[in-house]
Amino acid sequence: xxxxxxxxxxxxxxxxxxxxxxxxxxxxxxxxxxxxxxxxxxxxxxxxxxxxxxxxxxxxxxxxxxxxxxxxxxxxxxxxxxxxxxxxxxxxxxxxxxxxxxxxxxxxx
Amino acid sequence: xxxxxxxxxxxxxxxxxxxxxxxxxxxxxxxxxxxxxxxxxxxxxxxxxxxxxxxxxxxxxxxxxxxxxxxxxxxxxxxxxxxxxxxxxxxxxxxxxxxxxxxxxxxxxxxxxxxxxxxxxxxxxxxxxxxxxxxxxxxxxxxxxxxxxxxxxxxxxxxxxxxxxxxxxxxxxxxxxxxxxxxxxxxxxxxxxxxxxxxxxxxxxxxxxxxxxxxxx
Numbered sequence: 243x244x245x246x247x248x249x250x251x252x253x254x255x256x257x258x259x260x261x262x263x264x265x266x267x268x269x270x271x272x273x274x275x276x277x278x279x280x281x282x283x284x285x286x287x288x289x290x291x292x293x294x295x296x297x298x299x300x301x302x303x304x305x306x307x308x309x310x311x312x313x314x315x316x317x318x319x320x321x322x323x324x325x326x327x328x329x330x331x332x333x334x335x336x337x338x339x340x341x342x343x344x345x346x347x348x349x350x351x
Numbered sequence: 352x353x354x355x356x357x358x359x360x361x362x363x364x365x366x367x368x369x370x371x372x373x374x375x376x377x378x379x380x381x382x383x384x385x386x387x388x389x390x391x392x393x394x395x396x397x398x399x400x401x402x403x404x405x406x407x408x409x410x411x412x413x414x415x416x417x418x419x420x421x422x423x424x425x426x427x428x429x430x431x432x433x434x435x436x437x438x439x440x441x442x443x444x445x446x447x448x449x450x451x452x453x454x455x456x457x458x459x460x461x462x463x464x465x466x467x468x469x470x471x472x473x474x475x476x477x478x479x480x481x482x483x484x485x486x487x488x489x490x491x492x493x494x495x496x497x498x499x500x501x502x503x504x505x506x507x508x509x510x511x512x513x514x515x516x517x518x519x520x521x522x523x524x525x526x527x528x529x530x531x532x533x534x535x536x537x538x539x540x541x542x543x544x545x546x547x548x549x550x551x552x553x554x555x556x557x558x559x560x561x562x563x564x565x566x567x568x
Binding site: 264267268269270271273275276278284286288289291292293294295308 | 362368423445479
């Protein structure tokens with residue numbers, strides 16, 4: 243099943259939009275939790291003790307997913323509403339989400 | 352995304368979550384104590400906790416220590432080496448910060464089993480690292496922080512007590528009495544002149560934790 247730029251796939255002639263969620267065995271901390279003004283989140287996979295850091299645009303996408311904004315389109319819309327910009331280079335937002343999924347940080351359904 | 356340098360305060364949160372996962376997978380009862388396990392309303396401000404403290408149900412202690420090793424932790428100092436009360440063992444892990452595993456609080460004369468059971472009875476859940484972790488009730492949190500001050504050599508103050516309402520103070524005093532911890536509790540709140548406390552000499556003479564050069568955790 244291939245995904246297009248909006249994270250959607252055609253299944254039996256029906257468009258299925260991918261929904262992302264933070265994976266179950268993840269713990270994470272927002273910089274704001276420590277009184278920081280940095281746009282940063284520190285993330286741990288509890289199953290293998292791997293640690294990650296997301297900053298700026300990556301942080302913003304992460305906290306939006308945590309808030310339940312879970313599709314590519316809704317993330318883009320929320321970013322626009324916030325008058326923010328996100329730039330993930332050639333990979334784009336979909337590529338970034340794919341990367342998160344491959345690392346076991348988010349799930350897609 | 353390379354391996355990040357996680358600020359110690361953030362790593363402490365993540366470590367609590369990791370310890371809870373280890374416990375959950377083996378049906379082990381843990382109470383997370385101090386640091387991020389204490390409500391913000393009971394703290395003066397942001398604290399840079401450097402280790403994750405948990406109190407384990409005494410009957411589950413051996414299984415938990417075994418589980419920690421299975422999950423990649425290494426014993427740093429065991430119960431027998433850790434002054435002053437031999438109540439905590441310290442573990443290290445390549446990813447996480449120190450874990451202090453307590454089998455008893457410093458201060459109560461009630462048995463470890465009775466102390467845990469009483470704190471467990473009305474525990475609540477706190478999200479630490481966005482992971483649900485059992486923590487003592489609010490009065491239990493005041494008790495734990497105050498008892499820690501009682502044995503600490505740092506010029507800390509019993510901030511949880513100081514920030515509590517009269518009702519919460521009463522509840523914490525009742526809890527301290529139930530656990531036969533009145534003396535240590537009074538020492539912690541600095542009321543060493545209280546009648547029959549007799550606390551100052553005993554609690555002021557506690558040696559420091561050799562690991563951190565501080566009062567310990």
